[in-house]
Amino acid sequence: MTGATLQAIRYQRGSLEILDQLLLPHETLYIPISTLALGHDAIKTMKVRGAPAIAIVAALTLAVVIVDPATSSRLVSAKDARQFIEESLEYLKTSRPTAVNLFDAAHKLAKGVQEVAAKDGVSGQDVVNRYLELSERMLEEDVKDNMNIGKFGAQFILDVWKGGDDLRVITHCNTGSLATAGYGTALGIIRALSGQQKLTHAYCTETRPYNQGSRLTAYELVYEKIPSTLITDSMASALLAQNSGKIAAIIVGADRVAANGDTANKIGTYQLAITARYHNVPFIVAAPSTSVDLNIASGKEIHIEVRPDVEVTTLRGPVVELSSISKGASHVEFKKSADQNSGVAAETIAVAARGIGVWNPSFDVTPAELISAIVTEKGVVLKQDGVQQFDMKDFLSSN
Template sequence: MVLQAVKYTPTSGEGPASLEILDQLQLPHRTVYEPIKTCEDGFDAIKQMKVRGAPAIAIVAALTLAVELSTARDEARSAAEARDHIVQRLEYLKKSRPTAVNLGDAVGKLSKLVATAADTSDANSQTVVKDYIAAAERMMVDDVADNKAIGANGAKWIWENTQAGKSRATSAVQDVKILTICNTGSLATAGYGTALGVIRSLHNADRLSHAYTLETRPYNQGSRLTAYELVYDNIPATLITDSMAGSLMAREGSNLAAVVVGADRVAANGDTANKIGTYSLAVLARYHGVKFLVAAPRTTIDRATRSGKDIVIEERAADEVTRIKGPQIGPREELGEPAMVSTAAIGINVWNPAFDVTPAELIDGIITEVGVVEKAASVFNFDSIFTYMANEDADVKPSSIGGM
């Protein structure tokens, strides 16, 4: 069973909606689900990074308000008052991570939806609330569906376009191995994941021999989170340090079918911003003849950003590099209370960019929920996968909030 980082139960005749989130601050050593009953609970969970990953943040915020609305007493508001109340609460939740693009996108879409709901001739507070809850719930369903489609599309491409995949089709002894970085699974999305969703799809089809995950220094999302998900799902996997990737590619040769990564933003030309270390992987993959794939929903493709040169890279705190936190280990391997440990010389200068940009020329394909986009004449063109979205603003369809 795939890990559920967000557990949501819709309202029913037996009671109001309910929401629980897996507290990622306690992973990988403790699995603790925390109930979210009010917008204040959701705000704190997002602010404290108990929930992380751009899609997960947006979905938890949307569902938090759905739970609050489903449990609130009917105060006989008018449709306009219900609309204003919902928009106010959404704006409050947005402040929990004001720089989170996906959260802002979800708030904008949901605000438009309730404005439309309140303007109908027979609208009242109950119908506006009902429309909001249905839209928030659909966000979660759509995100999981999109992730599973990404996983299926990526698995099929790897099977048909890599040396390992094509050889495995005729020989059961051929290995098909995948390398990934950071966390792109259920812990970062509504469920299943993007790059990790591709790994899951290969595993579920019995076409994956082994997965490798980089520890992803300095925040260790790979060792803390991806490794946790792989162990939870019983996917055969190995953790390696970031500096071991080249040696792994040299050792595995054609058995390593592909490197599959997520994306924080894909520019119009295909340049991709992702967790620091991704660019290095792409360079190594090109040298060793390993396919390099980006897995991301279409909403991560920012056609207003012409190239990677226009993407601003966030720099994070120095202590992420010079310190590390984890539980103390007792004489019998028992886990004790967490402690912060210094790992670097006091006073050393630190450069800690959160992301890097991988040039499009190093990317073999970008896996989306509607298919894999490959370069034509060495150029990515995303027009075909956005055709149906031309009238999306008119429909105010609050789905596919994607991104890592």
């Protein structure tokens, strides 16, 4: 997979492993996915996350299952194979309801299987082979699409930036190699700017309550040696105020884009778009065209996933050696687990008053009016003069 520096998904026919992102950045552990239940759980519990990665892991989970002898021996006829694949895809779709990429991938895979199964004289193995071909192609194409997003997005920012050589950007949540098959979407644009030596600094938000920014995006930025700073979600407006004229763009990803450009993304995206508008900073959405759902007219139709209270009221992380903490220290030591095979010792702690009610939507919807541009692998989508919405259908049909 050319262009991918971090490999969150390891796949070869018959074998799938994913990097457990719940353990990052403190531990690097790949877990095997060999059953539908394991794939579903990995997506639902966010061991893997990011709209493109969710779709790919779901597709490849089924690819592993259908070549397992225990399953393949039951897929003798084309009808049996088609039915099993369709039912499995429906089950995997229930793991995360907001990200449209998962539903788009399931639809395309089911359609491809149905076309083969409808032909005369085909066997169950023919249907299985077609599914394997389609799902494995998704893995390769995602990296190529992300690199194009990076190229188009970087060029757009350079074209509109009037601030000279000091070019800084802000990003939210994680949209890099850990959220895709490789390279990334919003983080792919940052990677492309850095690769061209045009980027001075990147700021990433903490992204509460799941901390994808502090755990994952920060991990990738450090790994790539991109000059970067972590901020809490509530610091973004102050950062823009204190760096007036120095922030070239706020760049985010997307889990679903409506036909008018309204965008569902990680909770906190909407407020970033509002502050970007106030400070006259371009607000850019980066997403593959598979994130665009032309079946919904606006963001009002996007179903928003609400997650468990415990994600807000508790935090989990490695235990710090008190002796390693000093005022202004930039490095601390972690306690080792009593089990020598378990790495660092981790604990879950409460951070909220017992009995308080919790509302924990995983996503919010940013109105198209607040979005400056939507970058896809096909190019940059802009609004027509005087229009507050995007015409995603026209753009996709003409590209």
